[in-house]
Amino acid sequence: MKSENSQQAAFSDFDSFLFHEGTNYGLYKKLGAHPDTENGETGTRFLVWAPNAQYVSVICARTGWENEIGMHRAEFDGGVWECFLPGVGEGDAYRYIVTGADGIRRWKSDPMAFRTEKRPANASIVHSLNNYTWHDNEYQAQRDNTKVLERPMAIYECHLGSWKKGYRDEYDEDGFLNYTQLADDLVEYIKFMGYTHIELMGICEYPFDMSWGYQVTGYFAPTSRYGTPDDFRYFVDKLHQAGIGVILDWVPSHFCKDEWALVHFDGTRLYENSDPLRSEFPVWGTMSFDHGKPEVRSFLISNAFYWINEFHVDALRVDAVASMLYNDYDRKEWRPNMFGGRMNLESMDFMRQLNYEVCGKTTGYLIAEDSSAEWGITADVRSNGLGFTFKWNMGWMNDTLRYMKEDPIYRRWHHGELTHTVDYAFSENYILVLSHDEVVYGKHSMVEKAPGSIIDRFGGLKVLYTYQMTHPGKKLLFMGQDFGQEREWNVTESIDWHLADDFGHRDIMQCYRNLLDVYKKYPSLYSDSKDTRTFEWVNRNDADRNIICFIRRNPWTYDGAVLVVLNFSPSRHDGYTCGVPFGGRYRRVFDSYDSLPGGGSPGELGGIPELPVYEGECDGYQYHLCYDLRPFEAMIIEFPGSDVPEQKTNKN
Secondary structure, eight states: OOOTTOOSOOOOHHHHHHHHHTOOTTGGGTSEEEEEEETTEEEEEEEEEOTTOSEEEEEEGGGTTOOOEEOEEETTEEEEEEEEEETOOTTOEEEEEEEOTTSOEEEEOOTTOSEEOOTTOOOEEOOOTTSOOOOOHHHHHHOOTTSGGGSOOEEEEEOHHHHSOOOOBTTBSSOOOOHHHHHHHHHHHHHHHTOSEEEESOOEEOSOGGGTTOSOSEEEEEOGGGOOHHHHHHHHHHHHHTTOEEEEEEOOSEEOOOTTSSTTTTSSOSSBOSSTTTSEETTTTEEEBOTTSHHHHHHHHHHHHHHHHHHOOSEEEEOOHHHHHBTTTTOSSOOOOTTSOSBOHHHHHHHHHHHHHHHHHSSOEEEEOOOOOOTTSSSOGGGTSOOOSEEEOHHHHHHHHHHHHSOGGGGGGGHHHHHGGGGGTTSSOEEEEEOGGGGSTTSOOGGGSSOSOHHHHHHHHHHHHHHHHHSSSEEEEETTGGGTOOSOOOTTSOOOGGGGGSHHHHHHHHHHHHHHHHHHHOHHHHOOOSOGGGEEEEEEEETTTTEEEEEEOOSSOOTTOEEEEEEOSSOOEEEEEEEESSOSOEEEEEETTTTSTTOSOOGGGTOOOEEOEEEEEETTEEEEEEEEEOTTOEEEEEOOSSOOOOOOOOOO
């Protein structure tokens, strides 16, 4: 029983009801360790869910890890254990000792700890959520997750520990920079390049560096590798003040088996699935969450609310959605659902609830990292979709990179891999990703994927990036690839910043920077409705020359439209022609040769050159452009500025 002058609100009967219903989205405000006052003494109140435990106690560093303080079952919920420790406060390390239903004593970290020790230590640390004063009010006032489809989104995917390293010595072999240092440097770089968002890998606390943060032990604790929770708040705050959105990678599908964390927490499968055929993912060596259990839903959905409400993050990218869709995912033996099928109905229902509640009750939204071909990942929950705001377009990534790996002389036989992605581009709200997964484990960096000379590979990479920036869908690029890093990503080393001073790599960086600028200026490139009329093929069948040509436009008119011409070959084509629907002033607003001496359009130095228009049918249109197209050249060409009505439908 808590005293009358306790500041921490009790775990009430209503809290218990919501918790066991699966709808307690403020659960983190009640469970865990919270500084409190009782009978005039300051200390910390501890609450932990362990319904099948025989006994639970808490032990602290302040007492030398010697004195166990017994906990008692909460008044309104016998599955929750609580106690108050006077004299224990901010910064004090603690653990629970849980005597499980099986009689085994286990030292456990707090599942809802807001701060933890730096690995390899793993104790939880008392931390108040009320220490930080935010300065991103202006940014917060403009947030509206109902309008993200209408706005540009160019994401810089980043692993903080290997983006940049600090000084290393015998006492600090990691060289990790603090969140505050990283914030200042990242803001400068992201603003310089022109990205709109940053996506962070591996922020929830995790023990093993090589898991990149995707095998979590502390869902409510920003990893201590880079500082404290308030340091991370500064990080988000700084980015928001610069107008940059923050996305966190989040893993609600599985967790690691470290004995001091969630696994067998009270001697039973408490968080993990109780069905032995569903409880593990052999490919990762991890445990799967039981999404059919209401208390697990409260835990996970409150965690999503926590990052959005307490750390002001804009979105969560949900990792490994496919693993939650199928009962047979990476399993030789599996149990079908109640209808005899392979779909994981409990996890699908959890994802619907997650998306519905997050989008309806917070300023955030969720992104699905999904490799499946299932319909409705971004469809509305009320239409039986899963309700995600965006889905990673893994199909575009795989098919396009497979095309790029072919020698240009053979690409004619793979042309369909390049073009068919448009056929389904409007079936979901997609993000086109060139992510970290594509530049590790022998897959080569982006610039090393294609064959040919270094000049050809640099030129081809710029054409690939132009295709990404003009293809329907939002954009994501992994760090280091915007200046053409040559070696694969290594989580233990900084990316190769010195290459940005090399002429060829600097040219790639300037090209991507120019593309980001053009992308954000033209709504026809970033306003991704599901209207197929926003994309129009001019010529998708020029396989022999490795060229594609298309228009991005307003669904109703050509006002603000752009023509995109991409030459994926090392061949020059003098007098290249492509059809256009009407005459007027067509102006080149981007050319992949721009940053080369004497290259393409003069850009900021002398205006944008116009291209001559000729009458005469071409590509199913009554007018055409004619100009010389150079090897590995990509162009974005602006249509005449007047609101010209649609004239002739393209036959392609």
